[in-house]
Amino acid sequence: MESPSENGTKDMKTLVSLYSNYIWNTVFSHLLSWKSPILGKISNVYRLAARSILRRRRLSLPLPVPPKRIDRSLVTKETSRIFDALEDILEHIMLNLHNVQKNLMFWESKAEESNAQKLYFFILERGPRAFIDGTVKLLRNFISEDSSMQLCRSASAFIAERIIILDSLRYFLATFLAQLYMEVERCGEDLVTDPQKSAPSLLATINALFSNMEASICDLHAEHQLDSYVGGRYSLALVFEKPTQVNEDGRQWTDREIRDAINLVHRNLQKLNSYLSILVSKHRKPRKVARYWVHYTCGVVGLSVCSIWLIRHSSLVGSSDIDNWISEAKESTLSFWNDHVEQPLLSIRDELFETFRKRHKGVMEVEEVQLTANSLHRMLLAFTEQTKGQNFPQNASDQEMLEIVMSRYEKELMHPIQNLLGGELARALLIQVQKLKLDIETAMLELEQILKANEINFAILAALPAFFLSFLLLMLVRSWIMQDRGAQGRGRIARVQRRLLIVEVEKKIMQYQSCLDLGQEQDAQCMYGLMLYCLDRLYHAVERHAKATGEWQWLRQDIIELGKPGVLTAYKLTITSRMDRVYDCLLPPSKP
Numbered sequence: 001m002e003s004p005s006e007n008g009t010k011d012m013k014t015l016v017s018l019y020s021n022y023i024w025n026t027v028f029s030h031l032l033s034w035k036s037p038i039l040g041k042i043s044n045v046y047r048l049a050a051r052s053i054l055r056r057r058r059l060s061l062p063l064p065v066p067p068k069r070i071d072r073s074l075v076t077k078e079t080s081r082i083f084d085a086l087e088d089i090l091e092h093i094m095l096n097l098h099n100v101q102k103n104l105m106f107w108e109s110k111a112e113e114s115n116a117q118k119l120y121f122f123i124l125e126r127g128p129r130a131f132i133d134g135t136v137k138l139l140r141n142f143i144s145e146d147s148s149m150q151l152c153r154s155a156s157a158f159i160a161e162r163i164i165i166l167d168s169l170r171y172f173l174a175t176f177l178a179q180l181y182m183e184v185e186r187c188g189e190d191l192v193t194d195p196q197k198s199a200p201s202l203l204a205t206i207n208a209l210f211s212n213m214e215a216s217i218c219d220l221h222a223e224h225q226l227d228s229y230v231g232g233r234y235s236l237a238l239v240f241e242k243p244t245q246v247n248e249d250g251r252q253w254t255d256r257e258i259r260d261a262i263n264l265v266h267r268n269l270q271k272l273n274s275y276l277s278i279l280v281s282k283h284r285k286p287r288k289v290a291r292y293w294v295h296y297t298c299g300v301v302g303l304s305v306c307s308i309w310l311i312r313h314s315s316l317v318g319s320s321d322i323d324n325w326i327s328e329a330k331e332s333t334l335s336f337w338n339d340h341v342e343q344p345l346l347s348i349r350d351e352l353f354e355t356f357r358k359r360h361k362g363v364m365e366v367e368e369v370q371l372t373a374n375s376l377h378r379m380l381l382a383f384t385e386q387t388k389g390q391n392f393p394q395n396a397s398d399q400e401m402l403e404i405v406m407s408r409y410e411k412e413l414m415h416p417i418q419n420l421l422g423g424e425l426a427r428a429l430l431i432q433v434q435k436l437k438l439d440i441e442t443a444m445l446e447l448e449q450i451l452k453a454n455e456i457n458f459a460i461l462a463a464l465p466a467f468f469l470s471f472l473l474l475m476l477v478r479s480w481i482m483q484d485r486g487a488q489g490r491g492r493i494a495r496v497q498r499r500l501l502i503v504e505v506e507k508k509i510m511q512y513q514s515c516l517d518l519g520q521e522q523d524a525q526c527m528y529g530l531m532l533y534c535l536d537r538l539y540h541a542v543e544r545h546a547k548a549t550g551e552w553q554w555l556r557q558d559i560i561e562l563g564k565p566g567v568l569t570a571y572k573l574t575i576t577s578r579m580d581r582v583y584d585c586l587l588p589p590s591k592p
Contacts, residue, residue, distance in 0.1 A: 060091045061536040061563060062556075064185035065192060082191065082199055085262045086184060089206070090177070092269055094536050096276050097173045101533070104166040106285035110159050115152040122155035127290040162283040165224065169279070172216050174529030175522065176209055181532055182565050200253045203243075203261040210240045210268045217275075238275045240268045336466075344463035369441045373398075376434045380405060383427055405431055487541035492589040494541075499580055499588065501538040505562060506576050508534055513569040528565065535563050545585035555583050 063086055110121060123134035137151055183205050184191075190198035217238050241264055253261070289296065313321035380401035385391055387408050409428040487497035508531035515524035539559050546552035558575050561567055580586045 060087065060094055061532060061539050062560060063087060063090070063188070064181060064560075064564060065188040079191070081259065081262055082202070085265055086180075089180060089265070089269055092273055093173055093177050093180075094533060096273065096280075097170065097177065097529075097533050098537075099276075099280055100166050100170045100173065103280060103284045104163065104170060107159050107162045107166065111156075111163060115149075115156075118155040118159065119152050122151070122158060124294055125291045126286050127293055131293075161224070165220070165283045166280070168220050169276070170530075171526050172213050172220075174526045174533065176213050176529070177532055178525040178529035179209055180206065181529075181563070185565060196253060196255075196258070199258050200261075203258070203265065206265055207240075207243055207261075207268070210265075210272070211242070213272070214238055214240050238271065240271060340462055340464075340466040344460065344466075347462075366445065369438070369445055372434070372438045372441055376431070376438050379431050379434055383408075383424070383431060387424065402431075402435070487537070488544065490545075495585075495587070495589040498538070498541050498586055501534060501541060502576055502580050502586065504534045505531060505538065506573065509562075509569055509572050509576070532563055535559055542583075542585050546583065549584045551583050551585075555579070555585075 063083065065083075110118065113121075123131055123138070126134075134151070137154075183202065187198045187202055191202065243261060243264060310322065311317065313319050315323065377398055380398055381394070381396065384396075384401045384404050387404060405428055408424055409432075412424055412428060487494055487501060508527050512524055512527040512531060515521075515527055539556075542555060543552060546555045558579055562572050562575055580588075
């Protein structure tokens with residue numbers, strides 16, 4: 001349980017937030033009620049600007065109105081205002097429902113953890129003040145020889161309380177959304193053709209829905225004692241404005257009466273948003289700074305230590321260490337740039353753009369080897385003719401003549417000293433030296449050709465470290481620019497999340513039908529509202545991808561069909577099974 005000081009601080013924050021919203025609502029209501037045309041225009045401009053910002057922020061599931069439209073010249077200004085008001089209600093309810101659902105999922109995940117994990121969260125992941133309070137309670141339990149289960153039960157009660165409150169809010173919002181959607185679907189055609197006749201009953205129904213939500217939240221306050229008192233004079237409660245006129249005689253409302261009723265709906269919607277922002281913020285999940293304050297504290301301490309260490313080695317205290325390190329780092333960077341970037345790129349450039357020059361140089365080297373081969377051929381031919389005493393043809397093979405030379409060389413070696421002075425031993429040795437020179441030049445030529453052929457490969461190998469470093473830097477920049485956008489992204493995880501939305505829609509459809517079969521009408525409406533919420537998320541996630549592939553027209557129609565209350569459950573399940581098999585943006589992610 002929370003300490004009194006913590007409760008007092010939270011109550012003070014809630015009081016300030018409520019009074020600020022109360023002042024804003026009062027000013028806004030005066031702007032709507034005053035007869036001044038200038039203030040009326042200002043309020044209209046504000047509402048249009050707020051609506052345009054909301055449109056840019058997110059898209060919403062379309063209204064369940066008939067697809068056929070009458071001539072635009074017959075659509076009155078009040079009809080457009082009614083549709084705008086309905087879209088505003090749906091969008092605000094969807095946003096509030098998303099906020100509640102996001103926080104509820106966090107607390108439900110915490111509720112599934114072990115007692116040790118709950119205790120860790122209760123002490124270390126709610127901020128420094130909660131850490132101090134939790135540590136004090138833990139020490140008290142240790143001194144009093146009480147088990148730590150008392151603190152674990154406090155953590156479980158802390159999590160359970162938020163789950164109950166947020167789950168109740170989700171139930172109320174989903175029921176409100178379902179009832180409003182069904183009502184709009186029921187009178188949608190009359191609203192298009194004759195708005196002055198159908199608008200009074202629709203607006204009266206909307207005000208009744210607000211009253212029902214007010215009564216449900218009051219019951220929630222009474223059951224869980226959500227009222228917070230400061231000095232005995234402040235109470236957190238939700239009170240909607242009630243319409244002054246009631247259409248009991250069935251007459252048609254004037255444009256002014258419809259406008260006043262729409263303004264009343266906007267004021268109640270603003271009050272609902274203000275109330276939910278206070279209540280949800282009181283039971284929301286801890287902020288990221290509060291959950292990871294230990295990590296951030298260690299980071300700040302480490303940064304402080306590093307700063308002190310840098311100051312001790314800087315020129316501020318007369319040390320030249322940092323200047324030397326900077327110079328060494330600069331030299332190392334330049335060396336890395338020259339060895340792994342500049343030189344490999346220049347080598348690749350030379351290999352690609354100086355082919356003819358290198359080819360000419362290669363021709364010259366081949367000619368030198370050919371001269372050595374011709375010289376050896378002439379030496380072999382002269383030695384063979386002198387040894388055999390007969391003329392040999394000029395095209396005789398070097399191998400044949402070399403065999404004769406080696407045979408003569410073996411005979412001369414029988415008397416090496418005598419033959420070295422007066423025989424043919426010296427000439428045979430010189431011929432072998434010439435043959436060795438030819439073999440060496442031929443081998444060197446082949447080796448040079450191999451090196452030249454792989455010169456570009458060596459340059460690429462030298463550039464690989466810079467390439468990997470650039471690729472890693474590019475991936476980091478890309479991940480920073482293309483941050484995770486959930487189901488709206490383009491990657492594998494985004495596809496999985498979009499398919500999970502289809503699964504959620506199927507679950508809500510079956511739960512809705514199950515509640516209807518059991519006669520649980522209120523729970524069925526809640527399940528239907530949650531299904532609309534899932535469809536809204538799916539609609540928002542797939543629109544951009546489906547437009548890119550040209551399948552948005554059919555996918556949008558399928559989503560609208562799933563939202564219609566009169567469509568049979570079997571047909572809806574058929575649509576969902578078809579959606580994840582046909583549409584490209586909902587197909588399973590390809591295996592890596």
